[in-house]
Amino acid sequence: MTSLGTATAAPGEIDTGRLVVGETRDGGEFGLPVAVINGEQDGKTLYVQAASDGDELNGIGVIQRAVPRMDPTELAGTVVVVGIVNYHGFQIAKHRNPIDDTKMNRTYPGDPEGTSSERIAHATFGAAKEADMILDLHQGSTSRMLNEVRVRCGTRHRLHEECLTLAKVFGCGYVLDQKGPSGQLARVGPDEGIPTIDPELGGSVGWDDESIEYGVRGIFNVLRYYGFLDGEVTPEEQTRATGFDQYGSPSGGLVRFEKELGERVSRGETVFTVRDVFGTVKSEVSANGNGIFWRSRRLPQVATGEYVCSVATGIDSY
Incomplete structure (x- = not known):
């Protein structure tokens, strides 16, 4: 039993x-x-x-x-x-x-x-x-x-x-x-x-x-x-990933992602933009290094400094 x-x-x-x-x-x-x-x-x-x-x-x-x-x-x-x-x-x-x-x-x-x-x-x-x-x-x-x-x-x-x-x-x-x-x-x-x-x-x-x-x-x-x-x-x-780069928003507004989940990200590539309600770009955020677009917020609206997304780093295969 x-x-x-x-x-x-x-x-x-x-x-x-x-x-x-x-x-x-x-x-x-x-x-x-x-x-x-x-x-x-x-x-x-x-x-x-x-x-x-x-x-x-x-x-x-x-x-x-x-x-x-x-x-x-x-x-x-x-x-x-x-x-x-x-x-x-x-x-x-x-x-x-x-x-x-x-x-x-x-x-x-x-x-x-x-x-x-x-x-x-x-x-x-x-x-x-x-x-x-x-x-x-x-x-x-x-x-x-x-x-x-x-x-x-x-x-x-x-x-x-x-x-x-x-x-x-x-x-x-x-x-x-x-x-x-x-x-x-x-x-x-x-x-x-x-x-x-x-x-x-x-x-x-x-x-x-x-x-x-x-x-x-x-x-x-x-x-x-x-x-x-x-x-x-x-x-x-x-x-396999061994860490994350996490990104917050430098300004308030609505996030538009330039990458889909699972896509490779290269250093310097734009990961997301933040726009006002009329579509004007207020901020553009680029990748600090190479990785994979791993996680993001679901709702688009953000305040200054609010979490937006994560790019996985230290990528290899096993």
Whole structure:
């Protein structure tokens, strides 16, 4: 038997339930939606979670489509899923946990006696650290963004190559290989000896079908490559970035981009202009160096100094 919260599955079975992590303001218990897919044969354990940022919904879309396709009678090993991590943020479609005004993915490994976010992190990490690999599904919130996978442990970490391989197997085509902030699950997992990646499945308001399908395909790539399911997976070459140049607006107005997501950018090329409401160019911003147009704001209006876009740097293939 394998259990997570109230979900318990014998070999060859699947079950869903709730992982109780605290009480709401009316004194009632609340729990995170969880699933256990227990393979008929022994094997590794994969942990998957989504929506640690409450407004990042594409990961939930991935889980909603992927779990019904997992047949435990064909599976070797176990898949453990937490469908929504940031319960409170999800309820009001906000990025941070409104109970403690905290970004959940900065609180791992958590604290059983801590804040709301720390308690949720502790409960979910209790399941994650029993796995052989971890997928923490994210998206670019409301930004426009490439589908990418982030390796956050740092290039000198003992598990860097294992995390990089997992990212390549997931296969979004783009990888950010840059050490992340403290408290990220993709930082803490490798410290516990568990390869962990952070797929950033595009950016949208609500669902984005293309990005969700990238995520579904990525999960099944992992399941096949690591022997959970039969089938061959040959990882394709990925474009890797090791950093970003971020650009703010030198003036207020409306942004017009000169590049599409994924396009190469050369030093000195115009990346965007800022125009007034009558179309007059107020500012023209050029690239500081070579890279790939990776991420941008969704709405065109900007104030002076406001974030506009990011160009990925340190580009290579692996």
